[in-house]
Amino acid sequence: METNYSVLLNDLIKAFNETFLMCGISLVAALVLGIPLGIFIFLTGKGMLWENKITNFIGCFIVNIVRSTPFIILLVVLLPFTQLVAGTAIGPVAASVPLAIVSVAFYARLVESSLHEVDKGVIEAATAFGASHLRIIKDVLLPESRAGLLRGFIITAISLVGYSAMAGIVGGGGIGDLAIRFGYYRYQTDVMFITVALIILLVQGMQSFGDYLVKKSDKK
Amino acid sequence: MIRFENISIVFPDKKRSFKAVDDVSFEIKKGEIFGIVGSSGAGKSTLLRTINLLQRPTSGNVYVDEQNITDLKGEDLRKLRLNIGMVFQQFNLIRSKTVYENIAFALKIAGKTAEEIKTLVPEALKVVGLTEKANAYPANLSGGQKQRVGIARAIANKPQILLCDEPTSALDPETTESVLKLLKEINEKFGITTVIITHEMNVIKKICNRVAVMSGGEVLELDEIFNVFASPGHEFTKGLINHTINLELPERFTEKDNYEILKIVYKGDKAEEAVISQTIRKFNVDMNILHGKIEYISGKPLGILLVRLDGNVNDVTRAKEYIRNNTYKMNVINGN
Numbered sequence: 001m002e003t004n005y006s007v008l009l010n011d012l013i014k015a016f017n018e019t020f021l022m023c024g025i026s027l028v029a030a031l032v033l034g035i036p037l038g039i040f041i042f043l044t045g046k047g048m049l050w051e052n053k054i055t056n057f058i059g060c061f062i063v064n065i066v067r068s069t070p071f072i073i074l075l076v077v078l079l080p081f082t083q084l085v086a087g088t089a090i091g092p093v094a095a096s097v098p099l100a101i102v103s104v105a106f107y108a109r110l111v112e113s114s115l116h117e118v119d120k121g122v123i124e125a126a127t128a129f130g131a132s133h134l135r136i137i138k139d140v141l142l143p144e145s146r147a148g149l150l151r152g153f154i155i156t157a158i159s160l161v162g163y164s165a166m167a168g169i170v171g172g173g174g175i176g177d178l179a180i181r182f183g184y185y186r187y188q189t190d191v192m193f194i195t196v197a198l199i200i201l202l203v204q205g206m207q208s209f210g211d212y213l214v215k216k217s218d219k220k
Numbered sequence: 221m222i223r224f225e226n227i228s229i230v231f232p233d234k235k236r237s238f239k240a241v242d243d244v245s246f247e248i249k250k251g252e253i254f255g256i257v258g259s260s261g262a263g264k265s266t267l268l269r270t271i272n273l274l275q276r277p278t279s280g281n282v283y284v285d286e287q288n289i290t291d292l293k294g295e296d297l298r299k300l301r302l303n304i305g306m307v308f309q310q311f312n313l314i315r316s317k318t319v320y321e322n323i324a325f326a327l328k329i330a331g332k333t334a335e336e337i338k339t340l341v342p343e344a345l346k347v348v349g350l351t352e353k354a355n356a357y358p359a360n361l362s363g364g365q366k367q368r369v370g371i372a373r374a375i376a377n378k379p380q381i382l383l384c385d386e387p388t389s390a391l392d393p394e395t396t397e398s399v400l401k402l403l404k405e406i407n408e409k410f411g412i413t414t415v416i417i418t419h420e421m422n423v424i425k426k427i428c429n430r431v432a433v434m435s436g437g438e439v440l441e442l443d444e445i446f447n448v449f450a451s452p453g454h455e456f457t458k459g460l461i462n463h464t465i466n467l468e469l470p471e472r473f474t475e476k477d478n479y480e481i482l483k484i485v486y487k488g489d490k491a492e493e494a495v496i497s498q499t500i501r502k503f504n505v506d507m508n509i510l511h512g513k514i515e516y517i518s519g520k521p522l523g524i525l526l527v528r529l530d531g532n533v534n535d536v537t538r539a540k541e542y543i544r545n546n547t548y549k550m551n552v553i554n555g556n
């Protein structure tokens with residue numbers, strides 16, 4: 001089949017926009033919900049400020065379910081929920097619902113593990129000086145794990161590009177979907193190569209930008 | 221100022237529970253530098269941490285300023301902690317904050333306004349002599365400087381009590397010296413009641429007024445440090461002190477078991493110093509000084525001599541009796 005490059009360009013722009021929309025919504029969710037969830041799981045852990053076995057277990061359990069369910073299955077299982085939240089089950093906004101849930105769980109776990117890197121002694125010192133829990137979170141935990149949080153965020157964003165490719169199943173669109181449609185179903189290898197190259201560029205760019213931010217923020 | 225009343229702390233363990241602190245009672249006076257010494261695992265940190273309730277006792281009570289603090293919670297506990305500074309072995313500074321911000325952090329917790337912080341931080345930095353490092357990050361400081369920041373942070377809010385958990389254990393001897401000097405200066409300048417944990421008698425000797433010796437969760441003895449050094453009551457304490465006041469004789473002396481070696485401890489005042497020469501004159505004996513040392517503890521000299529007496533048996537016996545009666549302590553450490 002002949003490739004019409006001006007049409008392809010339009011398709012690519014549209015696909016990129018959809019990918020950015022899906023990833024953007026999901027990443028905002030990761031920041032707004034994933035960080036608090038990660039902090040919560042961390043603080044209810046053993047020997048921590050809010051140590052509580054049951055709540056910690058529930059938190060970990062939910063995160064693990066979401067993370068270990070294949071995304072494609074999650075996508076389907078969540079359809080009724082997506083319908084409820086987004087008002088529709090198809091399109092990039094609808095696809096953002098399961099994507100957001102995955103990225104919240106994914107990032108929460110990364111947040112938790114970066115928080116474990118924070119020196120317990122520093123938390124203890126803050127406690128000894130009479131710091132409230134909120135202040136410990138704000139002035140100790142978050143700044144001390146800043147590099148780890150940033151790194152985790154980049155990993156989440158990059159993984160999302162991959163997950164969002166599957167969103168094509170519910171008509172989510174995006175570049176991954178484009179690559180599959182043209183390359184896999186229509187055997188337009190050149191289109192597939194171009195798209196894949198662009199995805200690689202995108203991911204590499206995100207990684208480099210992330211590394212740059214980490215380096216800039218890391219004053220240790 | 222700080223009083224422990226029958227404090228016991230038990231850590232539940234899988235097999236059997238472990239008693240880290242065992243029925244400890246004593247009092248730390250206002251304004252003194254109090255040392256807690258003991259080997260690793262003795263329960264020193266665990267006991268110290270009950271003063272600001274980082275550790276709650278399993279039983280017993282802790283009093284600060286005659287207030288029973290054992291069950292304080294929430295805002296009351298926070299208020300108590302604002303009045304107690306703490307210095308750590310590993311410094312525990314916030315790495316992502318500058319020296320200035322680290323100190324400001326402690327003041328912010330204490331509810332100080334931005335204005336107050338602006339004057340209090342430089343004040344604290346001046347006390348520890350690190351004014352020019354205000355904008356440095358902890359990673360760019362030496363161990364001694366980090367500990368100075370730790371101390372500045374602990375005293376910035378002008379607390380009445382300063383707890384130091386092995387403040388010099390991560391430092392080299394020279395830096396240790398200067399940090400101890402600083403702690404002493406701060407104690408004298410602000411009258412801050414200071415509690416120092418260490419496993420080195422040397423640290424105790426340099427700055428403490430009184431010391432509690434801990435082992436296996438118990439306080440073995442507690443006294444003015446001069447008394448502990450002059451007459452340790454436990455083998456364990458003697459072992460600790462021997463690291464500092466070490467009078468070791470070459471083996472050829474200790475092997476000859478038919479010689480008596482006398483260990484004379486004297487508190488170094490004039491009358492006692494004369495005892496030696498008087499003994500020689502009075503009893504017609506020869507005295508060989510094998511080893512000797514004077515330590516200054518809390519500014520008071522503590523002398524130790526190892527000597528051997530030669531002469532006829534009667535003279536030696538009477539000479540020994542004379543020395544025993546006229547010095548602080550005399551015992552035979554070798555011979556038959």
Ligand SMILES: Nc1ncnc2c1ncn2[C@@H]1O[C@H](COP(=O)(O)OP(=O)(O)OP(=O)(O)O)[C@@H](O)[C@H]1O
Pocket residue numbers: 231238240258259260261262263264265266267419
């Ligand atoms: N949170 C805890 N859970 C269980 N056991 C503990 C806990 N904290 C301390 N212990 C135990 O209690 C004992 C006393 O510990 P502590 O830290 O008070 O000793 P220490 O005298 O300060 O020793 P070091 O010189 O090594 O610091 C140790 O055997 C330690 O293993």
Ligand SMILES: [Mg+2]
Pocket residue numbers: 264265266385
């Ligand atoms: Mg300790």
